[in-house]
Amino acid sequence: MAIRIYNTLTKQKEIFEPIIPGKVGMYVCGPTVYDSCHIGHARALVVFDVIVNYLRATGYDVTYIRNFTDIDDKIIDRANQLQVSSREIAEKYIAEFYEDMDAIYVSRANVEPKATDHIQSIIQIIEQLIHKGMAYHEDGDVFYSVSAFSDYGKLSGRKLEEMEAGARVDINPKKKNPLDFALWKAAKPDEPSWDSPWGKGRPGWHIECSAMSRQYLGDTIDIHGGGKDLIFPHHENEIAQSEGAFGKCFVRYWIHNGFININHEKMSKSLGNFKTIKDVLKTYHPEVLRLFLISSHYRSPIDFSDKSMDDAKSVLERLYALCKRCLEHKISIHGSGDMSSSEYWPRFCEAMDDDFNTAIGISVLFDAMHHANRIMDQSVNILQDENKPVLLSIFEDIFRMSRILGILNEDPLTFFEKQKSKALAQQQVDVSMIEQMIQERALARKQRDFAKADQIRQKLQSINIILEDKPDGTIWKVR
RNA sequence: GGCGGCAUCGCCAAGUGGUAAGGCAGCGGCCUGCAAAGCCGUUAUUCUCCAGUUCAAAUCUGGAUGCCGCCUCCA
Missing domain, CATH: 3.40.50.620 (HUPs)
Structure with a gap:
């Protein structure tokens, strides 16, 4: 084509x-x-x-x-x-x-x-x-x-x-x-x-x-x-x-x-709304900026706003969350390495062939992401699952697409650590206090004192800390 | 004054003649002690308005309205 x-x-x-x-x-x-x-x-x-x-x-x-x-x-x-x-x-x-x-x-x-x-x-x-x-x-x-x-x-x-x-x-x-x-x-x-x-x-x-x-x-x-x-x-x-x-x-x-x-105004020095790359990177991860920039067609005007950037941020976090999930299952996020392709790479190319339509390209990335998550949702042990090769080929394609778009350059764990510390710096919360409260909640849950556990969850939520209970413990993040 | 562009769901955004992608937000469900995350489903009979061409138009033509860019340095 x-x-x-x-x-x-x-x-x-x-x-x-x-x-x-x-x-x-x-x-x-x-x-x-x-x-x-x-x-x-x-x-x-x-x-x-x-x-x-x-x-x-x-x-x-x-x-x-x-x-x-x-x-x-x-x-x-x-x-x-x-x-x-x-x-x-x-x-x-x-x-x-x-x-x-x-x-x-x-x-x-x-x-x-x-x-x-x-x-x-x-x-x-x-x-x-x-x-x-x-x-x-x-x-x-x-x-x-x-x-x-x-x-x-x-x-x-x-x-x-x-x-x-x-x-x-x-x-x-x-x-x-x-x-x-x-x-x-x-x-x-x-x-x-x-x-x-x-x-x-x-x-x-x-x-x-x-x-x-x-x-x-x-x-x-x-x-x-x-x-x-x-x-x-x-x-x-x-x-x-x-x-x-x-x-x-x-x-x-x-x-x-x-x-x-x-914010719908022309960016100009006289209006005082000029944003340098460095300004933006103080608040957002560089790949959030990239994703924002390519989520519209390159010829269209785009409007920089907190909402658009936050949208791009959640998209990027979902992608990294998928990568992290794979690593936890010991699945290589670089795919099988043999360029075995799923349906997604050809679809991505079709979009890009049409005047570099990255907006559609990204939607293909989404489809691949849903598919990969679905496979893992349905699998008890992905390493022995018959769908493992399918998952690998999907990741092969996700990786290839991300190379073109210039995203997912970081190790997922590092990515989330960075996001966390960036958010913490803005929130001014005490990490040791959070961890102590999580301990308390773990104990309460063990004793099946769910009222107390929920109370702690509420309390943390009020300072923008979201808890996630996993089989092997509780993790937290800043919202 | 000259040239050009844009107007699609609450927000962002694809779609240049064949019957409206995707994301965010929302809602319902699965899962969970409850959540979160993830998954599934769902949300525009309609694309600023009017007229026209056509079997068929968001997509073409004419007009109206609104917004914007270039013509001076600029990504």
């Missing part, structure tokens, strides 16, 4: 056919490193992480490139504010980026190039564009001439004339057309700069992606991704640069992810 991808360029789902069968070249726009990553970044990163995982699982050899924009106005501003070099700012936030990515289980790309390491290739493309008459040099700046590229606007669905009519862009007297954009910016005093045929300066924002994607993936790449906001002008300009300079199709499939709102 072929994978179908919604292509922003054609506005429809298309059968995915890479240029070279079996191989995929994929480029995703990474962050401008001038501040901490927020959950919007997390969404884009997680979405493309899942996509890459899935492409690889279906047998594609994926070369995944994700860049860092490490030179830019915002970085320079921040550096000036803090009285440090822009390089220091970039390095600080790149380090932080990796911390965040590791925390939320986003894998490294094959190459993670930085703009400042590719100044020569950038200059070469600009020279080529000037040579072809598609760019012009003006007083140390170089601009791309949008009117020289007849396809300008094809990605974002705009027409040059219409944009000019409604344009309220800054009046830059150096530009021939207000929509022309900078390929090279002349250095202002004290700004970081590189030598170029046009004097000291630095690259414009869009040109780095044209340069780096070509260097690592060639003239035409299979997939280019990023957030919806990048469609215009960033990706539109990348097309103009790359196709203008090399005369070949730049990207075959454009994939764009939707935005995150917070």
